[in-house]
Amino acid sequence: MTAGVPSLPRPTEAELEILRVLWSRKECTVREVHEALRGGQSGYTTALKMLQVMHAKGLVLRDDSSRAHVYRAAISKERAQRWFLGDLVRRLFDGSSSQLVMQALGNDEASPAELKAIRNLLDELDREDS
Known part of the structure; x- marks a missing residue:
C-alpha cells in the first residue's frame, strides 16, 4: 500500500x-x-x-x-475501478501507467472504435498539459 x-x-x-x-x-x-x-x-x-x-x-x-x-x-464502480487499477499499476507495473497500456494493447487487438477513443483521450490529456 x-x-x-x-x-x-x-x-x-x-x-x-x-x-x-x-x-x-x-x-x-x-x-x-x-x-x-x-x-x-x-x-x-x-x-x-x-x-x-x-x-x-x-x-x-x-x-x-x-x-x-x-x-x-459503499463505493461507486468508477472509484473502485480507479483504486484497483492504481493498485495494479503500483504493484505490477512499478507505477508506470504506460507499461500497463502497452501490455494491454500488445496482448489484445483493440477495435477501431477503441483505438479512436484512446486517441481522443490522449489528445485530451495533451490539451490539459499544455
Missing part, C-alpha cells in the same frame, strides 16, 4: 458479482440480489450471508429501517 492511499477490501469474485448487481440497480433487497444472481440459482441464505459479510467488510451499506433490508454499494 502506498502512503496516503487508503486500502479497500479486496472483494472475492462472488462479491464482485453482487457489487455489479448493486452498481447496475443502485440498491436492492436480499431477494432482488438473490434473483439477479444466476437467475436465482444460488440460495437466498447464501445471498444474505454474502451481503452480511460484505457489510462487515465495508463493501456495502445497509438500510435496515424497513423489514426488508436494502443494500447499496
